[in-house]
Amino acid sequence: AWINHDVYLKCLQSQNSNSISKVAYTPKNSSFSSILLSSEQNLRPASTAPLKPTLILTPFHESHIQAAIYCAKKQGIQIRVRSGGHDYEGLSYTSPSKHPFVIVDLRNFSSISIDTESSTAWIQGGATLGELYHKIAEKSKTLAFAAGVCPTVGVGGHFSGGGYGMMSRKFGLAVDHIIDAKIIDVNGRILDRQSMGEDLFWAIRGGGGGTFGIIIAWKVELLPVPEIITVFNLTKTLDQNATQLLHKWQYIADKIDPNLLIRPRITNVNSSQNGKITLQATFNSLFLGGVDELLSVMNRSFPELSLVKEDCTEMSWIESILFFAGFATSESVDVLLSRIPLGIAYFKGKSDFVKQPISENGLEAIWKRMLEEVDGLVEMEFSPYGGRLSEISEYATPFPHRAGNIYMLHYGAVWGSSSESEEKLTWIRRLYSYMASYVSSSPREAYVNYRDLDLGENNDGNHPSYKVASIWGTKYFKNNFERLVHIKTEVDPSDFFRNEQSIPPFSS
Ligand code: FDA
Numbered sequence: 001a002w003i004n005h006d007v008y009l010k011c012l013q014s015q016n017s018n019s020i021s022k023v024a025y026t027p028k029n030s031s032f033s034s035i036l037l038s039s040e041q042n043l044r045p046a047s048t049a050p051l052k053p054t055l056i057l058t059p060f061h062e063s064h065i066q067a068a069i070y071c072a073k074k075q076g077i078q079i080r081v082r083s084g085g086h087d088y089e090g091l092s093y094t095s096p097s098k099h100p101f102v103i104v105d106l107r108n109f110s111s112i113s114i115d116t117e118s119s120t121a122w123i124q125g126g127a128t129l130g131e132l133y134h135k136i137a138e139k140s141k142t143l144a145f146a147a148g149v150c151p152t153v154g155v156g157g158h159f160s161g162g163g164y165g166m167m168s169r170k171f172g173l174a175v176d177h178i179i180d181a182k183i184i185d186v187n188g189r190i191l192d193r194q195s196m197g198e199d200l201f202w203a204i205r206g207g208g209g210g211t212f213g214i215i216i217a218w219k220v221e222l223l224p225v226p227e228i229i230t231v232f233n234l235t236k237t238l239d240q241n242a243t244q245l246l247h248k249w250q251y252i253a254d255k256i257d258p259n260l261l262i263r264p265r266i267t268n269v270n271s272s273q274n275g276k277i278t279l280q281a282t283f284n285s286l287f288l289g290g291v292d293e294l295l296s297v298m299n300r301s302f303p304e305l306s307l308v309k310e311d312c313t314e315m316s317w318i319e320s321i322l323f324f325a326g327f328a329t330s331e332s333v334d335v336l337l338s339r340i341p342l343g344i345a346y347f348k349g350k351s352d353f354v355k356q357p358i359s360e361n362g363l364e365a366i367w368k369r370m371l372e373e374v375d376g377l378v379e380m381e382f383s384p385y386g387g388r389l390s391e392i393s394e395y396a397t398p399f400p401h402r403a404g405n406i407y408m409l410h411y412g413a414v415w416g417s418s419s420e421s422e423e424k425l426t427w428i429r430r431l432y433s434y435m436a437s438y439v440s441s442s443p444r445e446a447y448v449n450y451r452d453l454d455l456g457e458n459n460d461g462n463h464p465s466y467k468v469a470s471i472w473g474t475k476y477f478k479n480n481f482e483r484l485v486h487i488k489t490e491v492d493p494s495d496f497f498r499n500e501q502s503i504p505p506f507s508s
């Protein structure tokens with residue numbers, strides 16, 4: 001179905017006199033490609049996408065978005081909304097199906113206002129986490145927000161799916177602190193928490209992006225942090241007992257003082273001794289307190305790691321954001337304002353949830369699978385549970401993975417050219433299938449923000465069937481899937497907002 005972009009553009013102009021042409025890009029426009037790919041952090045989706053968007057709109061006014069929805073409905077084309085563009089499968093700017101679409105790119109919707117008196121913030125839907133963290137730190141040394149680590153991730157997608165970060169044991173997820181929102185619905189109405197009602201307000205806090213409408217702003221409560229916190233990134237090789245340490249970590253990760261979050265990451269590296277590929281574990285850690293207190297917590301609960309003062313650095317919360325994003329802490333915090341992705345490569349990610357510790361033998365058998373992949377970067381990241389994260393009911397938000405988990409697993413593979421894609425995908429799928437006996441089952445749970453189209457796809461990006469969608473829907477949302485379907489049926493019965501893994505209405 002070929003759609004003439006001029007027809008769509010004319011419709012936009014007739015709907016909206018508010019200089020909309022200045023923010024509409026068709027393939028004829030010389031900056032079309034650079035805008036299309038500017039926030040692309042993963043080269044894989046675009047390399048296989050069958051169609052480019054008909055048009056990209058970078059609205060700076062709500063009426064532009066309303067016009068985009070009206071005209072897309074009129075012409076029967078889809079809308080993809082993009083905030084930070086970090087969707088693992090690129091669903092905010094590509095479509096694996098052959099259905100024509102336009103992109104509403106919210107880069108100009110990124111203003112943030114902080115109210116230190118009430119400890120709240122309004123954040124527009126296209127802002128990045130880096131912009132948010134920067135703005136908070138500009139206003140206060142003791143307020144913060146609990147969300148993801150990568151500063152170029154957008155709040156539009158991230159808050160729509162959960163939002164796990166280095167303070168999640170203390171505070172839970174980003175969605176646990178959203179107190180209001182503004183959304184433009186399928187009829188072009190601008191709704192806030194009161195006018196959208198508690199059902200839709202529940203659904204947008206974790207039910208996944210791109211399903212319920214276009215979030216134009218979130219209101220969050222800011223969180224209190226000490227002026228000085230402590231971080232460490234301790235790396236151990238297999239020769240330095242990485243396996244035994246990780247094994248022990250599983251017994252303390254979710255039980256240790258909730259001010260402390262230790263997030264190990266296993267990666268492959270060239271051994272400095274013989275040049276062969278080996279694995280190492282890096283224990284990325286944040287403690288909401290000073291170094292002496294941290295050392296006493298570690299001595300009590302995890303002495304095996306032999307943490308000493310020299311491994312640790314005291315710093316402010318905003319410096320810790322730089323630290324975990326891989327910047328030197330001497331770097332200006334203004335680097336957080338850049339929207340250019342920090343690493344650009346071919347990438348595939350997957351997730352799992354672990355409820356029973358894995359034995360040392362089990363870990364060693366997993367390492368063997370990891371070492372099968374020799375020339376790309378592979379990683380397994382272990383995100384601990386416990387604390388606030390596990391106290392919140394699994395029905396409080398659509399994100400259902402709460403009590404009973406010790407940690408969430410993230411698998412990642414990164415490579416440099418499309419010719420390697422098939423081999424890397426085969427490798428990560430084999431590892432995932434091997435992991436089945438160690439992780440949650442019935443359903444095998446997955447994190448919607450680590451989106452994975454291997455779990456299933458709606459019919460060619462078109463109207464999904466409930467049955468097909470429930471396969472991946474129950475993995476992402478468990479019993480909350482049913483409620484999400486009910487709410488979708490209420491607010492968007494014709495299934496206008498959809499993608500390969502959106503929530504279907506009952507009618508379809
Ligand atoms: P993007 O713009 O691609 O949107 C993702 C989805 O949400 C798409 O379906 C899109 O249409 C929809 N959407 C976007 N804006 C919307 C809006 N305003 N209204 C409605 N729908 C909207 N996660 C985590 O929990 N903790 C972490 O530390 C990290 N770290 C991390 C690092 C890196 C490098 C990547 C690539 C990803 C992560 N993530 C993560 C995963 C991240 O949370 C996830 O990819 C988010 O969906 C990205 O949100 P963006 O807005 O950037 O994506």
